[in-house]
Amino acid sequence: MTPERIRGLLVQPEGRLALITLLVFLLMAWLTPDRFLSVQNLTSMAFQFPEFAILALAMTIVMLTGGIDLSVIGVANLAAIVAALLLTQIVGPGVAEHGTFWVVVAMLAALAVGALAGLVNGVLVAWLGLPPILATLGSGLVFTGFGVALTGGSAVMGLPAEMAWIGNGRLWGIPVPLVLFAGLALLLWFVLTHTAFGLKVRMFGANPLAARFAAIDINAMLLRVYVSAGMLSAVAGLLIMSRANSAKFDYGSSYLLLAILIAVLGGVNPYGGYGRIIGVVLAVLSMQFLSSGLNMLGVSNFARELIWGSLLILVMVINASPNFRILPRGWQPPGARQGPPG
Amino acid sequence: MTRWREALGRNETLVALVILAFVVAATLSDPRFFSIPTMMDLARASIVLGILAVGVMVVLVSGGIDVSFTAIAAFAMYCTTLLLVTYMPDLPWYGAFAVSMAIGATLGAINGILIAGFGLPTLIVTLGTLAIFRGFLLTFVGSRLISNIPSEMRDFSRMMIVRGTNADGSFYSLPWAFAFLVGVVIVTWVILYKTMLGRAIFAIGGSVESARRVGIAVRRTQFFVYVYVGALAGLAGIIHASMARVANPFDLVGLELSVIAAVVLGGARLIGGYGTLTGTLLGVALIVLVRNSLVVLGIPATWQMVVIGVLILIGTGLPAWQAKRAASRAA
Amino acid sequence: MSADGEPLVELTGITKTYAGIHALSDVGLTIRPGEAVSLAGENGSGKSTLIKVLSGVEQPDRGTIRIDGETHPHMSPRQAAAAGIMVIFQDFSLFPNLSVAENIAVSAELASGARVYNAARAHGTARRALARVGAELDLQARVETLSVAHKQLVAICRALAADARLIIMDEPTTALTEREVRTLLGIIRRLKADGVAVLFVSHKLAEVLEVCEHVVVLRNGRKVADGPAAEFDAASLSRHMTGRDIAQTSPAPLDEAAPLLLEVEGLTKQGAFEDVSFSLRAGEVLGVSGLLGSGRTSLAKALFGLVRPEAGLIRLRGQVIPAGDPIAAAASGIGYVPEDRLTEGLFLTQSILHNVAIGRTEAHTRLGVLAGHSAWAEAMDWLRRLSVKVPDPQAPVRSLSGGNQQRVVLARWLARTPSLLVLNGPSVGVDVGSKAEIHGIIADLAARGLGVIVISDDLPELLATCHRILVMVDGRVVDDIAAAAISEAELAHRLAS
Incomplete structure (x- = not known):
């Protein structure tokens, strides 16, 4: 590669993010060489990150429209709880005989719950015109609340052995969660870049009013966005359930922050209109390298929260300062936009 | 006629009616509900929530949102208690309150710098600082609860405005801490309605651009708002610890959604410029009722979250839907 | 004094x-x-x-x-x-x-x-x-x-x-x-x-x-x-x-045998416009003028479904257009170029190509996949036809001048080959040279059989481009005048009456 090519890559936010990811990886490898680079650690990372990475994908698609989804964790846990209750309460002992069949049914049920929850969010935002923050804050409470009401607040345990596969199994030697995440990321990338829907999502995010005047079917588009986010959350919920071998209303409560952090770090504009899946994937990887490395250095969960929060703020501050931007032009609050001098 | 409809369309009226319906239904299902002890219990439960809600309302009026205030409250409360226990166990309770409010104001200033100084989106900033304040507290300050809180704080929690005995021999009381809620409401009312600063907070929420053009110091006003919320959070935190007689660093965080729910139910709008103290207090009353007395209506406590969520959706959805219809009607 | x-x-x-x-x-x-x-x-x-x-x-x-x-x-x-x-x-x-x-x-x-x-x-x-x-x-x-x-x-x-x-x-x-x-x-x-x-x-x-x-x-x-x-x-x-005398141009004469394109009957929207009826033939340019608040913009929006009228009918080639549905209006061949280009017309941060192609995504979708090259090629073609100077089609549309931006919005609609185009303030914020060119484009479209409705308070513009002019006062159409039969001063007087 010529120096120009490299400079060209680094001008793009994703190029710089790739550099950051590499630096984090090298730093962690240097700090704890024998453990960080071990096959065991690399595999365990591949099992760990997909659950929150998929939530970040859900957050990304909503943020592209200029919205935010605060209900992703609520949806994930509710979907998992429904699946778990289906397996343990309704089917019960029958599971043992047709384990795989019932696990597939439970997963479909979870996806249906995710889709339904997304539909609720979509209706609230698109049809009733609620601001996404309030709509998903309220619906998130409702979804989490249903989870509490269905379980009485305790964990649902006693899942069939087949349920473990999706979170802990391997496909052609590759961890299933990783395969799942890669597949979903690819799918979302394709949808966002190669379909009319994807183009409309970004255009709407850039200017909702112009989208209306351009006769884009906004309501249908927003519904699909929130349903997709709900279904992605449900997949994440299934992963969390499979890995924890149980379902509970407050699992993964720190993932909401993490999902927003990854989306913002990945270059998604919280005001809508810009964001690339490759950026989100790179952000996921750098977060996982960081998190895993910190783990090895014996840093507590609380300290990790501190570091994540600081990173979020740092990225936002850097992006906001005009002389040192990682993000492209146009990444600025609507109020800051100015017309040409007249 | 139109005045009636206008009054009915307001959130305050709706919330008041829901509260009334709740109280009537609860009294019908359990006559003991409508009694002085129950009311005092509810009043006691609304102290911390109410102080936090007043702060959040001020933020919403200014056109922002804050979700980090619970972490600020926990941080200020725990640090103050630790400080007192370790270095100055004999500091009078008002000293402790001042320290806690100062810590809260300092953390609020961090939010203020990020939001007013850098112009970052308020929700994402405060989500970040929520994690930072909480992470810092649990990592560097401590994560164990302090149960031997200073005697001054314990004494404060024993100071009662009213005290009495029921017919069945049980006690009821209203602590002096309740006076702080009243005080916060009065001070905030004075700031919002009797000072230029308060008018500026409303003005910014109404239109930032216009505020800039008429020469309002937008950034300074925003900065004040976040410092003020921080200080109120510090106050709420220390009152919480005093009344619980224990400083638990894991307390309070998680309460933010209920507080925001109360404020939004009371009619404050996310776009800024609108919000009243009456509405906020009514919202707090409703949330406290739901959190404490749902069982009286025969609804299991596990449904609490669902009820609060549904209340938020109705309380914000109804006006949003009306506004949308009005907009399409107005062309 | x-x-x-x-x-x-x-x-x-x-x-x-x-x-x-x-x-x-x-x-x-x-x-x-x-x-x-x-x-x-x-x-x-x-x-x-x-x-x-x-x-x-x-x-x-x-x-x-x-x-x-x-x-x-x-x-x-x-x-x-x-x-x-x-x-x-x-x-x-x-x-x-x-x-x-x-x-x-x-x-x-x-x-x-x-x-x-x-x-x-x-x-x-x-x-x-x-x-x-x-x-x-x-x-x-x-x-x-x-x-x-x-x-x-x-x-x-x-x-x-x-x-x-x-x-x-x-x-x-x-x-x-x-x-x-x-x-x-x-x-x-x-x-x-x-x-x-x-x-x-x-x-x-x-x-x-x-x-x-x-x-x-x-x-x-x-x-x-x-x-x-x-x-x-x-x-x-x-x-x-x-810097020049206005109204020296006038539109090409209208073909008397042209078929009826649009019929509007008794269109009413409380507080905006009342009982508006008119018709438009293919190839005709109709001006709608009135002061702000006269209902001209609401009427334009109603034609495109952005405002739902309470009564009345809109017929395009004899087919009734569902009221209050911009998507249906667009699908039946009505295009709308809004008044405020920057907030209503353009996606400022998005590329020039996307700003044009967004109108034609369905046509270029095969089996759910957007055929990028054909969509972009078509967009480029329309930009060329409207002689938009595009140094880089991937550049954000905000980098263009006002006149070129307006043509981007026009290109988006023209690519859909509409039969009726509603232009709300087509040359607002456009320099004098571009203005004349946009007027040329309007004449050209009409010559090719499109019906065009020009909403404007720019009287010379209306006189230069329109065959007929409707005058709106307080939500009502008070005049329906042949443009050739009226002077600018007379028109101004009727607007303000």
């Missing part, structure tokens, strides 16, 4: 450059106390830059600003305000959530440095300011509930309350009805008698000429005319503003 007193404001040789382009070159302006001056010019002529210089928001590169005989080399907004120079912007910069009294008193209260807000004092301030203009308003009412004219009144009173000596009004009449303009002129006369100077800044000033002493016309950043108001009329103003 003290036309011979010492000047209040004296600008000489003001020059301001943005990125090498002269926004203002060597402009001078003198305003005396109690005098009303008109500053006329099209969009982009340098009017707004001059306002910014006068109010201290922008520093001129060259030239002097003298206020009360004192020179200000670097005037700040604060100094300008202290000298009593107040700008009333088109959006009035009010606080919708605050009361009339608070809105009026806010500047004065801030200037006094008071920390305590005294409602009684604010009410007093507001009442005095309202008395000075001889108006009455409910001081407790929230500003969001007021009409446009009353909001403007509040803005004027706010300036007065802050001891304004020169009130600059940006496009003061565009949103007002005839009667409201009359009231405004009355207020201006009172202000002048009171010693307050007024600077009207607008691209259509014929309405306010009668209260003005003085007219200054800007074009392309230069002062091209300056003289007593009595020497100007609507025609000479627009000649100075555009």
Whole structure:
């Protein structure tokens, strides 16, 4: 590669993010060489990150429209709880005989719950015109609340052995969660870049009013966005359930922050209109390298929260300062936009 | 006629009616509900929530949102208690309150710098600082609860405005801490309605651009708002610890959604410029009722979250839907 | 009227450059106390830059600003305000959530440095300011509930309350009805008698000429005319503003045998328009004109489904178009180019190509996949046909000039081959050259059998492009005139009746 090519890559936010990811990886490898680079650690990372990475994908698609989804964790846990209750309460002992069949049914049920929850969010935002923050804050409470009401607040345990596969199994030697995440990321990338829907999502995010005047079917588009986010959350919920071998209303409560952090770090504009899946994937990887490395250095969960929060703020501050931007032009609050001098 | 409809369309009226319906239904299902002890219990439960809600309302009026205030409250409360226990166990309770409010104001200033100084989106900033304040507290300050809180704080929690005995021999009381809620409401009312600063907070929420053009110091006003919320959070935190007689660093965080729910139910709008103290207090009353007395209506406590969520959706959805219809009607 | 007193404001040789382009070159302006001056010019002529210089928001590169005989080399907004120079912007910069009294008193209260807000004092301030203009308003009412004219009144009173000596009004009449303009002129006369100077800044000033002493016309950043108001009329103003005589072109004659394209019957929307009926043939260009608030924009939006009428029918080639559904309207062959290009028409941060192609995504979708190359090729083709100069089709559309931006929106709709195109203010904010080209495009489209509806308050434009003109007053169509049969002055008169 010529120096120009490299400079060209680094001008793009994703190029710089790739550099950051590499630096984090090298730093962690240097700090704890024998453990960080071990096959065991690399595999365990591949099992760990997909659950929150998929939530970040859900957050990304909503943020592209200029919205935010605060209900992703609520949806994930509710979907998992429904699946778990289906397996343990309704089917019960029958599971043992047709384990795989019932696990597939439970997963479909979870996806249906995710889709339904997304539909609720979509209706609230698109049809009733609620601001996404309030709509998903309220619906998130409702979804989490249903989870509490269905379980009485305790964990649902006693899942069939087949349920473990999706979170802990391997496909052609590759961890299933990783395969799942890669597949979903690819799918979302394709949808966002190669379909009319994807183009409309970004255009709407850039200017909702112009989208209306351009006769884009906004309501249908927003519904699909929130349903997709709900279904992605449900997949994440299934992963969390499979890995924890149980379902509970407050699992993964720190993932909401993490999902927003990854989306913002990945270059998604919280005001809508810009964001690339490759950026989100790179952000996921750098977060996982960081998190895993910190783990090895014996840093507590609380300290990790501190570091994540600081990173979020740092990225936002850097992006906001005009002389040192990682993000492209146009990444600025609507109020800051100015017309040409007249 | 139109005045009636206008009054009915307001959130305050709706919330008041829901509260009334709740109280009537609860009294019908359990006559003991409508009694002085129950009311005092509810009043006691609304102290911390109410102080936090007043702060959040001020933020919403200014056109922002804050979700980090619970972490600020926990941080200020725990640090103050630790400080007192370790270095100055004999500091009078008002000293402790001042320290806690100062810590809260300092953390609020961090939010203020990020939001007013850098112009970052308020929700994402405060989500970040929520994690930072909480992470810092649990990592560097401590994560164990302090149960031997200073005697001054314990004494404060024993100071009662009213005290009495029921017919069945049980006690009821209203602590002096309740006076702080009243005080916060009065001070905030004075700031919002009797000072230029308060008018500026409303003005910014109404239109930032216009505020800039008429020469309002937008950034300074925003900065004040976040410092003020921080200080109120510090106050709420220390009152919480005093009344619980224990400083638990894991307390309070998680309460933010209920507080925001109360404020939004009371009619404050996310776009800024609108919000009243009456509405906020009514919202707090409703949330406290739901959190404490749902069982009286025969609804299991596990449904609490669902009820609060549904209340938020109705309380914000109804006006949003009306506004949308009005907009399409107005062309 | 003290036309011979010492000047209040004296600008000489003001020059301001943005990125090498002269926004203002060597402009001078003198305003005396109690005098009303008109500053006329099209969009982009340098009017707004001059306002910014006068109010201290922008520093001129060259030239002097003298206020009360004192020179200000670097005037700040604060100094300008202290000298009593107040700008009333088109959006009035009010606080919708605050009361009339608070809105009026806010500047004065801030200037006094008071920390305590005294409602009684604010009410007093507001009442005095309202008395000075001889108006009455409910001081407790929230500003969001007021009409446009009353909001403007509040803005004027706010300036007065802050001891304004020169009130600059940006496009003061565009949103007002005839009667409201009359009231405004009355207020201006009172202000002048009171010693307050007024600077009207607008691209259509014929309405306010009668209260003005003085007219200054800007074009392309230069002062091209300056003289007593009595020497100007609507025609000479627009000649100075555009630099040429208008209305020399007229549309090609209409084919009498052309089939009926659009029929509108009894279209009604309460508070916007009432019982509007008209028809349009293929190849016909129909103008719809009226003052702001006459219902012209609501009618345009209703044709495209953005506004749902309560009664009436819209038929396109005999087919009834479902009301209030822009997607159905677009699908049946109606296109709409909105009035405000920047907020309603364009996705400013998105690429030029995407801005065009977004209208045709369905046509280029095969098995759910958007065929990028064919969609982009088609978009490029339309950009070429409308001769948009595109250095880089991937560049954000905000990098284009106003005229080219307007053509991007046009290209988006033309790519859909509509049979009816509704153009709301097709040349607002477009330079003179591009304007003529856009008029050429309209004529071209009509020649190819499209029906075109042009909504505009730019009378020369309507006369140059339209076969017929509907005149709207208070939501009703009061006239349906052949464009060839009417003069600009006569049309202006009917609009304002």
